[in-house]
Amino acid sequence: MSEARPPLIEARGWGWRHSTRKAWAVRGLDLRIEPGERVLLLGASGAGKSTLLAGLAGLLDPEESGGDEEGVLLLDGVQARGARQEAVQEGQALTGLLLQDPQAQTVLARCGDDVAFGLENHAVPDIWPRVRKAMEGVGFPYGLEHPTGRLSGGERQRLALAGVLALGPGLLLLDEPTAMLDPEGADLVRSTIATVLELTGAGCILVEHRVQPWLPLIDRVVVLEPGGGVYADGPPGQVFAEQASSLVAAGVWVPGRRPEWGTRVRTGEGVAATPLLTAEKLAARRPGQAEPGVRDVDLTVRSGRALAVTGPNGAGKSTLALALAGLTAPAAGDLTASEELAKGLGPHPHAWKAGQLVSRIGTVFQDPQHQFVAPTVAGELAVGPERVAAQGRSWWQRKPGVRASSIGSEEILQRLRLDHLARANPYTLSGGEQRRLSVATVLATAPGVLVLDEPTFGQDARTWTELTALLLELLGEGRAVVAATHDLDLVTALAEHGEVVAL
Incomplete structure (x- = not known):
């Protein structure tokens, strides 16, 4: 299985509303991302970032989930869920999605089998060298036989990333890949992703709230408006320089702006520390x-x-x-x-x-x-x-x-x-x-x-x-x-x- 080529991404008036919800998670999205671009996707909590990643991965289908869709979301001119199905039939992984919740991405009892799961679904030959390489690349600390039920949240996150990287996708869709990792583990994962992108030329859409450490890997920043379209779009330096105040007001973590938490705190008012x-x-x-x-x-x-x-x-x-x-x-x-x-x-x-x-x-x-x-x-x-x-x-x-x-x-x-x-x-x-x-x-x-x-x-x-x-x-x-x-x-x-x- 060779690495898939990076696709062209086009959203034209695309929107998605989850079943039972009145508000749209994303709506009126017009966006074009060239093959191989590395995009940092930002926005307030609930702005629809994870929904867009799921859509690009081909996982949103109104007939299956009962959600509502409008507009189109295309990969190389093909509807995203159709492009995913075609890639699987051809033994390729067009996209690789790392979910925000690594628990939801763990499917098998042993770590090696879990990483191999996607490769087996694509009928890839010589699976185990790929599995071992991917696990080593993310610094996974255990062997193939280790039970997934004994993993911490951060270890589970590394395992899920290994499963994504083993597929060699043309587009990495990463939803907060280091949020549960210790600083050393986060540095290793960023280094691994940087190496993969450099060697394969794959595209990447990354969702992270703490953006500073990722900036060297990023070509472009796209900020989503909650329930709407694109709020800001451009090179990282330009977006953060020109939109800093409005981004902070919208809840976006802006490099160099530390949070303040003490404005309404009333601690130590005679409470004994018993x-x-x-x-x-x-x-x-x-x-x-x-x-x-x-x-x-x-x-x-x-x-x-x-x-x-x-x-x-x-x-x-x-x-x-x-x-x-x-x-x-x-x-x-x-x-x-x-x-x-x-x-x-x-x-x-x-x-x-x-x-x-x-x-x-x-x-x-x-x-x-x-x-x-x-x-x-x-x-x-x-x-x-x-x-x-x-x-x-x-x-x-x-x-x-x-x-x-x-x-x-x-x-x-x-x-x-x-x-x-x-x-x-x-x-x-x-x-x-x-x-x-x-x-x-x-x-x-x-x-x-x-x-x-x-x-x-x-x-x-x-x-x-x-x-x-x-x-x-x-x-x-x-x-x-x-x-x-x-x-x-x-x-x-x-x-x-x-x-x-x-x-």
């Missing part, structure tokens, strides 16, 4: 893991204080977060809750019932879809409070001497820019919108401790700022925030009001 959770020689493992993913952890989670958990991919950040949230029992050592947090329950959070846990410790998983249970955004936001109501007052409402939370459900939706999506199905939201909804559902239950796994994934500059400000306000109300994250800006913000634990 222990809520204490880990002593704690070892933790994920369900199904034979050996602990993290060992010998000593830390204290305190009211009104933040704890940022950092470390390379595979270090055990998510595993530790699950244990601190009371969702897995310690593999060794101990995790105990103070009487102030337990309020009449036993000292071990993993032994608490779900309704008791949600009113004391709220959790945001790395994959937000794992916690959605309602058919609408508004319904999802009501699930937690209903569980709390069934248990009586929440831990927070029973806590003496500290004011109740000033943030109600409607304000949460407004500040996280989800109010216009109240009637939408959570599974139709963009990745960034799903992440904000998962955070909103936890905030709505007003727990004493919030445990968040990559809470700022997929956020534009504006929503990042609002989300961070919300977390810091909660610290000012006396709640504790634990965040497992690679986001160095978030670590900096939280460290001002707590500490950092590096695994």
Whole structure:
């Protein structure tokens, strides 16, 4: 299987509306991208970037999904989904799409088989040399037989990228390829992609919110207007110089502009930093893991204080977060809750019932879809409070001497820019919108401790700022925030009001 040639991309009045949604994800898009061009696709969270990539990959079909399409989206003059089908029949991969959610791109139980999946679908001979080369190229740390179920989010992201690169596509469609990677891993992935583009001449459309490290690879910047067409288009230097102020106002991360998060924060107003959770020689493992993913952890989670958990991919950040949230029992050592947090329950959070846990410790998983249970955004936001109501007052409402939370459900939706999506199905939201909804559902239950796994994934500059400000306000109300994250800006913000634990 030789590498496919890069296609010419043309969008003429193209639009797509997801099934059950009133608003169009993309509409009136007129765009031409020459073969081999390297385009950075920008826009606010929910502007339709991931939708456009899915369309170019040939994955949007009104007959199959029930969505609505208008205009045309062409690859070398052929409708995108038709071009994809023709390429598969010819044993070629015209496009290679890396999804925003790597979990959704993992299909088989063993890592080598997962990378080989696309090659097998294209009936490619001599598969395994390609598989090994692709895995080595992205710095994947395990062998072919390693179970995919034991991968961290960042490791899963590398594996998914290896599967895309193994196909040798003529057009790389990359949706936040380094968002879950540690800095060293992100550098390696960027270097690998740069090498692939240089050697193959493939085209590339890249979606990333943090753009600075990618600029050396990029020829052109295209900014989408939410629900509309192209807002800005041109060479990176020109776009960022001429449109900087308007891009910042629209939520785009502009190189050289750091986020500000402290304008409404009211922390340290007489809230005592009392222990809520204490880990002593704690070892933790994920369900199904034979050996602990993290060992010998000593830390204290305190009211009104933040704890940022950092470390390379595979270090055990998510595993530790699950244990601190009371969702897995310690593999060794101990995790105990103070009487102030337990309020009449036993000292071990993993032994608490779900309704008791949600009113004391709220959790945001790395994959937000794992916690959605309602058919609408508004319904999802009501699930937690209903569980709390069934248990009586929440831990927070029973806590003496500290004011109740000033943030109600409607304000949460407004500040996280989800109010216009109240009637939408959570599974139709963009990745960034799903992440904000998962955070909103936890905030709505007003727990004493919030445990968040990559809470700022997929956020534009504006929503990042609002989300961070919300977390810091909660610290000012006396709640504790634990965040497992690679986001160095978030670590900096939280460290001002707590500490950092590096695994």
